[in-house]
Ligand code: SF4
Ligand code: SF4
């Protein structure tokens with residue numbers, strides 16, 4: 001889909017397209033105030049209104065990047081000011097993981113920002129857009145607009161839709177018994193594992209039965225890692241052996 | 255939706271506000287090329303009677319089942335356009351707005367070409383969302399004809415009396431032993447110089463004797479649950495706990511007086527350095543007598559520094575209670591950022607009282623700015639006629655307390671007009687201090703889930719348009735909980751809050767927003783995460799599935815963002831609807847725009 005637009009990037013000066021998810025109560029109102037106050041800023045931003053940053057599912061950001069957005073801004077109320085009390089705190093928590101995933105799929109993390117803009121900060125909004133547009137101009141077009149999108153991106157989106165990753169990220173929003181640092185490490189690990197497993201299942205979905213060796217080649221994962229994942233996927237009833245090839249098992253999706 | 259979307263797009267020039275920058279006819283022509291758009295037109299003012307009629311007629315004429323208006327911000331005009339849709343028998347949730355004024359023409363006045371392109375993008379995005387909109391019904395709930403008023407100062411008393419006389423049952427709780435709040439401790443009121451008791455006395459008596467009002471003193475709110483129309487409150491007092499069911503709540507819990515930290519202007523060190531409030535009490539008891547000179551210092555602890563939202567960032571992780579404790583502590587030392595509104599008049603009033611009793615006493619008021627408005631100007635003039643001396647000091651150079659050679663209390667200040675240092679030996683030094691948010695009131699705000707402004711006062715739903723509403727439906731604020739007010743202003747806000755609450759109770763029912771969360775029970779595994787995450791206790795696991803009580807849900811979407819099974823959809827803000835906007839922007843199918 002995005003490749004259709006590939007040619008256009010080269011011509012003329014690069015004008016980044018940035019998606020801004022703004023919460024209705026603070027940042028959307030802040031952007032309104034920038035207008036009422038006639039603060040000028042570059043035309044690169046497109047605002048999508050949401051009720052609260054608490055609503056921002058990480059997949060909404062990843063999907064926007066997959067579609068070729070040069071940047072994604074999530075803007076909400078200052079801590080303590082959220083209309084629903086803690087939506088922005090929850091966003092802040094999940095943003096840590098989201099940022100790691102963004103990096104993981106080969107997008108510069110600076111393209112994704114979480115900022116607090118209150119209803120009275122029209123000036124801050126204008127300055128923020130200016131700054132972000134400039135930064136992204138420096139970075140150039142999203143890598144996804146210039147070359148084909150790595151499979152890992154699809155895997156990451158699937159991972160953020162998967163029950164296991166969502167469960168651990170969701171749990172981190174409420175009081176957990178174990179120490180925060182340790183918990184974060186666990187989530188990071190699960191995120192990594194989920195992305196890798198989804199790379200395997202995506203490959204099987206597209207190409208049909210494959211051996212562990214072939215899977216390693218396609219996904220770029222270490223052979224022993226691939227094997228580990230296959231065992232787990234088999235245990236969870238997601239893949240199953242489907243005959244043999246060159247003395248190796250073939251695997252397919254159940 | 256079974257029906258193919260038939261979308262009408264109305265683009266507003268807003269006089270020249272939009273049309274002066276954005277090429278509106280071009281955007282209109284462009285809109286006609288967007289999939290599902292059946293009709294597109296532009297008007298000079300879409301929100302005018304003519305504009306609204308055009309929308310209603312087009313709905314009929316073109317059999318439209320979705321409407322997009324590209325104009326100003328939905329935060330002010332959405333209700334108006336939704337109402338027009340409703341009048342044309344179109345469900346108001348089948349309406350979408352594209353903001354091309356605040357977010358386009360007003361911020362890109364010097365780049366009409368790019369502004370026009372951006373406007374097209376925004377219209378395309380709005381159409382994409384509109385195509386996926388679904389009709390919604392706003393849930394209707396019953397409103398009980400009873401109210402809980404918290405705080406029996408003048409604002410609370412007034413509100414209670416007003417609602418009770420309309421026939422509603424009122425529970426009035428007061429944390430102190432007596433009714434009357436701050437006003438009860440005041441001596442005379444400005445500008446009439448009437449005894450405060452002349453106001454508070456009758457009000458208290460009327461409240462106490464009203465058959466519809468149940469008063470509880472030395473009492474507080476222990477717990478509250480429920481939602482607009484149906485709150486359940488647990489009140490606690492000397493006689494134990496009492497549960498009441500009410501339809502509305504009015505918070506009139508008042509504020510406190512700022513007490514200067516010990517040593518500031520020798521307050522708490524020298525016993526003739528007192529606050530304006532303490533002077534009030536002394537005047538009432540006749541303890542001031544006929545001294546030679548009294549010096550008043552204005553804005554002590556007020557209009558200092560600034561609390562900016564960003565100041566709160568220093569403690570992003572702590573919860574509100576913790577945060578506010580820190581703020582209160584810091585403010586005690588540094589003072590408060592705002593003008594407390596009443597202190598100038600209070601000082602003038604007490605100056606007049608002293609002068610009328612003892613004309614020989616020299617009363618000096620040291621101020622940086624004196625703020626008297628409307629008829630209070632006359633009151634100020636009266637003080638000047640009585641020879642009260644008003645001396646402006648340079649704001650940055652605060653007066654200082656020193657001693658005369660013979661050890662008497664003395665105030666030193668820099669007279670801004672004369673341009674010299676002046677010294678006033680004084681028998682009394684009176685500090686005018688602001689009204690500040692009280693801890694109790696802040697905790698109450700927490701319990702009721704009313705947002706707390708950065709200055710610590712409870713926040714109104716809209717500073718200008720909804721001054722006694724809060725962001726919690728059915729909960730209103732009156733008096734100084736939302737910021738300093740004098741007695742008459744407190745009475746006005748008490749009446750106002752009572753009127754707002756009575757509208758709900760009088761109607762007996764209310765519609766709430768349809769933007770809520772819906773669970774797909776086939777997907778839900780009953781893990782309970784949503785239950786734990788929701789700030790309003792809306793989801794509840796019943797028979798292994800989450801049931802979200804529509805009426806409690808405020809539509810924040812946090813549960814949808816975290817549900818492990820992605821079983822929760824937000825009405826009007828679904829993933830598909832949001833992503834349709836992204837996709838329309840970045841991956842347009844058959845027309846220009848998108849990534850260039
Ligand atoms: S979080 Fe999702 S799966 Fe869990 S109980 Fe709530 S709706 Fe059901
Ligand atoms: S959308 Fe927000 S308020 Fe509604 S149930 Fe979910 S978390 Fe609670």
Ligand code: FES
Nearest residue numbers: 023052076077083
């Ligand atoms: S309402 Fe603005 S972040 Fe929650």
